[in-house]
Amino acid sequence: MTGKNSLSLGVFMPNCSNMPSISTHGVVADQWQYPNNERIALLAESLGFDYLFPVSRWRGFGGETNYLGTSLETTTWAAALLRATERIKIFSTVHVPLFHPMVIAKIGATLAHISHDRWGLNVVSGWSQREFEMMGLELDDHGRRYERTSAFVEILRGLWNTAGEPLNHRSDWYSINNGVSLPRPDKMPEIANAGISPDAQAMTARLCDWSFMSGASIEALPRLVDGIKSQAQSQGRQVRTAIFPFLLWGDSEAAAQEELQQIIAHKDGEAARNWLDGISAGSGSFDEFTENMIAASGGGLPLLGTAEMVAEQLRAIHESGVDAVMVTLQDYERDLRRFGAEVLPILRRMGVVRA
Template sequence: MTGYLELGLFLPSTRGGLIIAKGTPPQNEPTWELNRDVTLAAEAGGMDFVLSQVKWRGYGGETRHWDAALESFTLMSALAAVTSRIKLFASCAVRTVNPAVLAKMAATVDQVAGGRFGVNIVAGWNKFEYAQMGLWSDDDYYLNRYEYADEYLTILKRLWSEEEVDFDGKYFTLGACRSEPKPANPLKIVCAGQSDGALDFVSRQSDFSFVGRMNDTPEQLAAVVDKIGGMAASHGRQVRSYTLLNVIAAPTDAEAEAERQTYLNNRDEDAIQEFLRASGMDVNRADYLKLDPATVTFMSIPCIAASYDKVAAYLDRLAASGLHGVCLTFPDFSTDVPDFIANVMPRMTSRQPL
């Protein structure tokens, strides 16, 4: 049976979003006004959440893709103040912020948001982002990043619930550490890691997991959803799965496909090469990304380009595969979000009241 599918936005907080192509769109500037306006449109249109990523270095090229990126926590705090219902997730690169600092940042944003806030835990995979600020001392960090994240989360959860925390770990030491205010309710934790270490971390520490690779079928997604659900159940926990999806929707398949081709034809080869160079250090992605250079234009994120009817039907299939929600990204958020709300959401059976 098809469940209710949550829908959210992967906010346009980085230049170019998830399409490495020249032209406008997709190279809309990641301004506060754009992010505020699309979040308000998503909230008014009945969407469930927005998430912003954390990025410290882009890929250059003619488009200077991702070179500009709004900081995630400060952005979400401002969005918390201007919204009232939609859930908000900021991303934390655990390598960059001491957990005692992050505990207070998150509790503060959650207070502004009235309990609508959660944290996306980013272990960090791009050495260039962290090496440039002296935070990647050696490549062992990459190998042990989810062990590091695990210690980090253990500390966060204790600071959010205990009066004083003593901790003597491999990476962190806390002595009678205090943190107030406490969040009114436990904050929801998201993680999008795909590696074995990440799945183990997710099953023990997070509430939501992002799953899915470029060419996964809904059936393959269902298998991953089941796997994570089973791993979490073995720890007496529940983890809900989401996926990230690039959407190009139009009245007809032909129009959507023509738009997709435009981005492929205008792809920024230099920025793509830099993205591959950075990704090549990630052993999980290296071979995978080199299979089909053209689709790297969409940054290895699944992309559907189709009519409103077919996009709605595809989302319903994702709901049927056990996914709890989908995080959406678009070439041009300012026009595509209202278009999606008006023309795709009403066609989805997985958005009708149960």
């Protein structure tokens, strides 16, 4: 981990098609393919990034782009990238309704074993009914989904506990009888949860290591960060926070703004509405986001301007209490190189990231 005074850097990876914008403008069509993801991972590692974080999707959002409709499954994706890299930490994202926790305990321990404990898990309770209905699954109401996710994480932690006692668990969703899963990770994998609803935050504060969130503005972040951290502290725990900003910079602020307007002008309105309607019905977590904001960045916070301006905004994000940013980019390979040459040196001079 980086020091507590440093901002951790990660990449919100393009393992799904049409990331990060719900638009036909500026999209690199083949970014989702594994060879591209591996090059991006190795580039991020060479620049000193700390994390790679994937999206998990089972069905796209229709429209002209079918946003996120083609995707790489994230446990197998992580296995390959963990072998290709040496230092960077890599998460998998799993939907709780689709996996038994004993299966994920085994998969996770395997990934931790082959990577010397560089693997982490992002648990998603599920929100897109259009995804799950094709599998014949009906999602529980919001509060019940997080009750199930709590049971899921409790089982994982019990199976991964190095004390090694057999696990017994009874809930509405799982029955574990003298459960054992070997090997166990040498260190407890980091567990993240995305969601800013009260149910999500309560579960995260009690059981998770990371709160992966999104705010509609930098000004909104302190309230979100303070809320989850104070909940965790009241239970004698610490939870770190991460957001996924969309970085768009050029020679001038006007050039960056013009590029953003081009993305919005070419938005896939049908896919954006399906995305926004689905997540609003599922959790209400993005009530402050407009359709244009969703189309521009897929729910990430846009950071616009010159390289200096983007660096200043990243400093403000860190000063708000955010511990890590998982950046999204228009052309990941091109823009990661640009970030390393143009933005990262400024952040280092500012003392925002480690030198």
